[in-house]
Structures are given as structure tokens and as C-alpha cells.
Amino acid sequence: MILAKTGNEALAWAMRQINPDVVAAYPITPSTEIVQLFSTYVNDGLVDSEFVAVESEHSAMAACIGAAACGCRVMTATASQGLALMHEMLFIAGGLRLPIVMCVASRSLSAPLNIHGDHSDSLASRDSGWLQFFCETVEEGYDTLLQAVKIAERAYLPALVAIDGFILSHCLERIETFDDQDVREFLGRPKPNYNLLDYRHPILVGPATLQDYYFEFKRSQIEGMNNALPIIEAVQQEFRERFGRGYPVIEEYRCDDASAVVLVMGSACGTVRYAVDQLRQAGKKVGMVKLRVFRPLVHSLLKERLGRFQTVGVLDRADAVNSYGGPLFTEVTSVLYDLPQRPKVLSYVYGLGGKEFAPEDAVKVLEEVLAGKKAELVTYVGVR
């Protein structure tokens, strides 16, 4: 069915089709509408879900964990300060291996306060053990959320699906949605690895551990994340077969004979595509590499795909305050370090607090990347 939906509306629509067992959520700009729309679905009897209007995001994740520990399919939505507030709970969800799925309308972190889109919130939680997907368009957000439920349940890892705050969350797009029944069949039912409510086989969830066991539990959890990529690729394949479209984990746009490329996540991919086309028209051999999955960090794929270029410009929509380049930059350079022949990698931080990243900005970045060098370590695009 062709529909006109904003990012929030599309994700809420997907949630309606997913029909999760329990949703515990708290409103925060720019994700609020997802929660509002879902509440309406609940009160109109369009879903079977139980909705818990919790009193903070921290309690939202705690309630999600409680319900997921009982084997329920659980979802929530948040952004920015809300995601930051539930920070400790994210690690707990990861350690308990619960396949909670969360929509994030990516937004900057205070201070100062800003309600607009950047990747600071999700990237600040990169060590929490959550799968992380970054979407370029509203339709991709819709698709990715459907896939994320299946991926999370197979990998026994929580997953977050990020759509850029306001840029995608509030942007109306023509999307093609799927049939409710098809979605249900695609997802099937979860196979939880434990159920707290099975009182005939009582267990304890979330013990304390001492020096003798903590590291071993973490090693086990890390292995789960290490094994996630094949699951992601399998689900993506199943999705493509059933629904007729899909996105690779890494997409190359006009990179075949490119000597310089820009690596980017999220909505800015669209802007970069446009800029690449402009430069290609002028005969410049540039391309874009779109990264869709940030966690797990797909290092073998990154090595394989990025290794051959002369220069890679990494666009970060977040900053780690005096690390050596932006977050994605540090992860990518780390991955490429061991290659016998590796590209020059340049760090660009753009669009913080929703600052516009216009096609002209993208063109400038591409041209500089093509030139292969710049004066400073990090270029803060568009900062006065």
C-alpha cells in the first residue's frame, strides 16, 4: 500500500504491524509522535499490545527489560536525553541478551539543549551491546524496523533503529508499505531463551557476579555480537525475497572507478549521493559508501570495501570531544590500520544540533577528499 508518512508515522505504522506484546515508552522530541500514534492504535483496539505509559525513559527501559525477561516481544521509542537517561539500562538489556527493539529519532545531547537531528545519542551508547542501524530514508526506516525485530530475536541482542531527528522523523515521504498479514508471517513468533513467568522452572535473572565470572559473561555477550552479521545478512535476504526490496549492510554508490569516497550514515547519504552526481558530471571520480549497520562494526566488510580507495572521508554526525577524529572515524581507522595498503582517512564532523548539511557542503567535502589532504585533523563542517 502506498502511503504518505513521516518517519515517526512510518515507524509507528511498522510497530502497529509488528504488534508487539508490550510497549513501555516515554515521550521526547523528536520521537514523541511514535509513542502518541502507538497509544492511539492501542486505545482504538488496532493492536493487542499492552502499553505502559511510564514516568521516565529510565523506567521505560526497566519495564521493557522486565517484560522481555518474560518472553514478550517488546518495543519502545526515544531520543537524545531520553536515550542518555536510560544509558545504564541499555547495558543491562544487552547483558541479559533481551531482543528489545527501540526506535530512535536521533537527536543531539545537551548542553546546550537542542532538539534537532544528529547521531550523538546513539553513538554515545555504542558500547552498550545494542545492534545499531542508521537509515537514509523514511521507507528504509520502515523496512529496517521490521527487519530489526527478526534480527534481534535471532541474535538475542537488543536493537535500535535510528532515523535522523526532524530530518526524517518529521519529513513526509511517499512509502510503500506491506500487507499486515505478510509482515506477521515474515516475523513469526519470538523464541525467547528464558521466561521469568514460567514459575514451574524458576530462574534468577540478573545475578551479581564476582571477579571469577563477570568477564566470562561479557565474553559470551561479545560473541553474540560477533555472530550478528550473518544473522543480519540472512534476515535481509529473507526480507528481499518476500518483499522485493532491501539494502546491503554497506552500499557503494558510484565507487567502481572512484579514487576518493565519503563514508556516511543516515539521511546525509541522500545529500552526498546528490553531490557525487554533481561532481561526476564534472568528471570527478568520487563516490559514496553508505554504512547502514554501525553495530556490529562490520570490519571485514569495511576492510574489503574501503581498502582499495586512495582517500576515504568519514562523515560523523557526532563528536567524541577530543578523540582523534569523530566516533565513526576512530572506528574505521582502527579497522583499516592493519591493511598492508590502506587509504588516507579524513575526519569530518557535520550537522551537529541539526545544522544543515547542504549539497554545497557535501560537494566541498568530496572535493577536499579527492584532493587527498587537509590542514586540520577534524573539519567541523559549516561552523562559523
Add this chain to the structure above:
Amino acid sequence: MAKLKSWRELPCGAIIEDLQAVRENKTGSWRSRRPVWDEKKCRPCYLCWVYCPDSAIVLKDGKVAGIDYDYCKGCGICASVCPRQAITMEKEKK
């Protein structure tokens, strides 16, 4: 104590499935004093049983039968609540 498991042997998610394993922890080794129960003085009122934080008062056939010295920590609550002074605290022999 049971042999330490390797990471591959751990469950998926931090959970405990074996709820009997706690019995390995014989807290009786903590004692510096031990309760001594005088069967002759006891008229089962069960106060020692209901007030023991470690469930270390042994019951048999509906009557108090003694102390579970494997787990008794020697706190002395039982001795202090017994209305008949049927339990006295003595120094633990090592």
C-alpha cells in the same frame, strides 16, 4: 565448590538456572559461637525456627529436631528468643 565454567558453557544472558547450587555455600564455617539445643527443655513453639534468617532450625515430624550446623552462622537469635532457654550459645570449637 563446583568447578568454574568457561565462557562457552554459560547461558545466553546473565541468568542462574540451578537454584540448588547455593547449598554449596556452607555458611556454618562462619561461626565463632554455636547454638546448643537442649531437647529436654524444648516445648516446640517454633519461635527459633521462624526467627532464624538462615533456616537453620531443623524440623522433623512437626517438631524441632536440632540445628543445621552446615549453615548456622551462630548469630544467636534463636537463643535470645527461646522462651524456655532451651538454646544456649557456646564457643565454636575449631
Add this chain to the structure above:
Amino acid sequence: MASIKELTQRAELFSKGHRACAGCGEALAVRQILLAAPQPVIAIMPTGCTEIFSSIYPHSAWQVPTIHTAFETAAATASGVETAYRFYKKLGRMKETVYFIAFGGDGGTYDIGLQALSGAVERRHRFLYVCTDNEGYMNTGIQRSSATPLGAHTTTSPAGTKIPGKTVHRKNIMEIMIAHEVLYAGQTTVYFWKDLAEKVAKALAKDGPSFLNVLVPCPLGWGHPGAETVNIAKLAADTCFWPIYEFEDGRYKINYEPKEKKPIEEFLRTQQRFRHLFEHPDGKEVIAELQRYIDEQWTLLHKKQVALCTP
């Protein structure tokens, strides 16, 4: 209601082998509550003494399904668990009655967990929240909480040469819960095993949120021999430091009237955490204020009992 003999027939759902201190009031409360509760029970606990002494991997003293997530989350996690149960019930996947008991210390209840408790109760989840109150953050080494009484020594309200212990009275968590209109609120101590069992049964029979505040003396934190835990739990009621009462259907009811109301000094003398009050120059004033406060609250409680019983 069960006699003590009947209680002895029930399954021990809090196993020996846990790592609580010798004479721990909190471990005793958890054991007594699980003995008294109808089954099946799902337990939810925050980080705290109970969590640590009952669940160090691979040992769980709990013989019922139990979940721990974080420090401030007992009520929020319980909300999620209870919601999952409601979902399964709605779909017909579960039909039987299951009881949810969240156990929190005073830290996880009065302070860091208060928001979650308030939210869960406001949303009317069907669960019992038990606060095992030992009047301090004991698990981290005896720091003051908002449940710590006036004048008590803790490591963050120390009995100093200038300032003798905590300078403000404790919070009234029962009034907070009553203001939230919980369906049942009860206060007791580990001495009153029968009263505790009755309160647990009453609370769990409610189709909504209920609350129990159980005083659990802490030998290490309060500074008394482990053997005295139960005796001190009785003295707390005999001095009216800890009124034994309940609130149900809009009425206050005092469940225990001491035959002879003892002066607070008798209670204070049993514990090292108050010893400085008998030596410090301002000590007498603090003791007098404690006595005044206790008398005032006790009188007020009687007034409330009468006021709401009168048509």
C-alpha cells in the same frame, strides 16, 4: 490466618547458604514473607543487600523466579513483568493467578527508587512492594538514606565533634504511599512474624498496588549483636519509634499497642549508631527532639485512626 505451626508446613523459598551477615534482619524478612505469601510468587529486586547476598553467581538463594535489573528500578521492572503477565492472561496463555512482590531496601525505595515506585503505583499495577527498611544504605557500607532517623550515625551523617549525626527526621514513606492511594499499606517489623504474614496475605489479595514497610534491624549498620535483631525489632514498636499499623479502605488501624510505652532512650541505648547522643553536648537535645517527634506521630496516628473511623 496461619498459625506458626501451619507456617512450618510451607516450602522454604529462600534457601540457606545465602551470604547475609549473621543475624541479618533483612534476610529474615525476605524468608518470612516468602513463607507467608500465597504461591506462585515472582520476585523483583533492586541492587542492595538482598540482591548481593542472595544472588552471587552461580548461587541463588531464591527458589522462586526472580529478576534484578538495577538499583532504582524495582517498581519499574515489576511494572514490566506484571504487564507481561497481563498480556499473557489477555491472550489466554496464562490463566492462573500469579503474585508479584518487589523487594526494595530503603535506599531503593525512599530515595533512588521513589520515582519508579510512584509511577508504578499511579499506574495501578497489581503488585506488592515491600520495603525492607534498615534505615541506611547498608550494602555500600552504612550511608545515610532519607529513612535514617534523626541523630543516627552513618558514614555520610557521621557522629562528628561538631555535628552529631543526621540532622533531619526521616521521610514518612507510609504517608507517601497512602497519598498515592495504594489499596493496602502496612508497617511492621521482623519481630511481628504473625502480623507480617497477615499483612502479606491482605496485600496480595488486592487487585492493585499494595505496600509494606518492614523494619529490619542491621547488626553491622546499627551496631548491635546479631542475636539482638528480633528483640530490637520488638523494642522499636514498644517505644513507638516504629508504629505497627495499616491503612485500608480509607481507614488507619493500629495493630499493636504496647502495654507500656517505653522511652526512646531504651531503644537508642541498644545500638552503637546512637551512642554518641549520650556523650555529645547537643545529644540530649537530639534525644528530646526524637522523643517529641515520636510522641507527636503516635498521637497523630491515633487521631487518624479515630477520625477516619467516625462516620
